[in-house]
Amino acid sequence: MPGKRDRETPGKRRPPGIPLVGMLAVMAVCAVFNPAQVEAQQPAGTARIVVNNVTSTRPTSPERIVLHVGSNVIQNEVIDTAANSATLIVFPDNSQLAICPSAEVVLRSFELGPKPTLAVFIPIGCTRFSSGLLLKTASINTPSAEIRPYGTILTVTVSARGGTTVSVADGSASVTGAGRTVSVGTGQSTLVMRGQPPTPPVPTPPAPPIVTEMNALLVAAAAQDFGTRAAARSPPSEAPHGANMYSLNIDGKIQSEIAGDATPAFGCAGSTGSLGSRGTHGACASR
Numbered sequence: 001m002p003g004k005r006d007r008e009t010p011g012k013r014r015p016p017g018i019p020l021v022g023m024l025a026v027m028a029v030c031a032v033f034n035p036a037q038v039e040a041q042q043p044a045g046t047a048r049i050v051v052n053n054v055t056s057t058r059p060t061s062p063e064r065i066v067l068h069v070g071s072n073v074i075q076n077e078v079i080d081t082a083a084n085s086a087t088l089i090v091f092p093d094n095s096q097l098a099i100c101p102s103a104e105v106v107l108r109s110f111e112l113g114p115k116p117t118l119a120v121f122i123p124i125g126c127t128r129f130s131s132g133l134l135l136k137t138a139s140i141n142t143p144s145a146e147i148r149p150y151g152t153i154l155t156v157t158v159s160a161r162g163g164t165t166v167s168v169a170d171g172s173a174s175v176t177g178a179g180r181t182v183s184v185g186t187g188q189s190t191l192v193m194r195g196q197p198p199t200p201p202v203p204t205p206p207a208p209p210i211v212t213e214m215n216a217l218l219v220a221a222a223a224q225d226f227g228t229r230a231a232a233r234s235p236p237s238e239a240p241h242g243a244n245m246y247s248l249n250i251d252g253k254i255q256s257e258i259a260g261d262a263t264p265a266f267g268c269a270g271s272t273g274s275l276g277s278r279g280t281h282g283a284c285a286s287r
Contacts, residue, residue, distance in 0.1 A: 053082035095132035
């Protein structure tokens with residue numbers, strides 16, 4: 001007499017049992033508590049100063065977030081500043097990254113650990129980086145250059161056509177383009193065009209208008225915060241590192257040699273009379 005198993009319809013399978021359900025539960029737990037995902041969401045830094053319109057986009061969501069003083073930023077977060085806007089991002093070791101108006105910066109990674117690392121990508125705009133107590137090296141990349149600062153205060157600008165200007169206010173930095181590297185010392189600047197090596201370092205001239213504007217915005221905001229805190233008898237707010245050391249334009253001779261990249265300077269009126277061009281080379285005719 002045929003048994004029960006023999007009477008079952010061939011090819012028919014029983015509903016999933018406990019082992020499969022358990023497996024699905026484990027997979028769900030792993031997805032939620034994936035260490036790599038959790039680590040990626042840990043704050044990399046904090047916005048200490050935010051002036052006017054500063055937004056960001058996180059890798060977990062396409063929606064823009066409005067940054068405020070005290071907002072945390074995470075790895076792979078993209079920070080955008082509008083015209084007449086700026087921000088100062090401070091990392092746990094007090095390394096600082098100031099971002100000028102009409103700029104875009106990607107905070108690729110930050111880790112303290114035994115070997116502290118910071119990786120930043122600047123598609124367009126200008127920044128000033130000041131290394132902190134622990135972080136003596138960092139990686140700053142642009143469409144045309146790789147920059148390695150060493151215990152440094154420096155500014156980096158990227159024009160609308162990808163030209164990168166690097167100026168060192170304190171310390172030194174190595175700048176690489178098209179497979180060639182130059183060392184830039186205190187008070188020097190170099191330029192890297194797309195697909196070309198860096199120019200020989202030259203003495204850094206006075207800062208262009210966009211850097212002057214960034215200085216004014218950040219220092220005024222820091223002073224206002226200081227007044228508020230002082231009135232409340234709270235610890236004073238520190239001014240950004242190197243507040244009087246912004247200088248990122250390059251030698252006039254080299255400027256004339258890159259006329260092909262002479263997009264309007266930040267804050268200059270364009271063909272339509274509007275402000276906020278993201279070009280970094282050239283100068284305002286009206287200034």
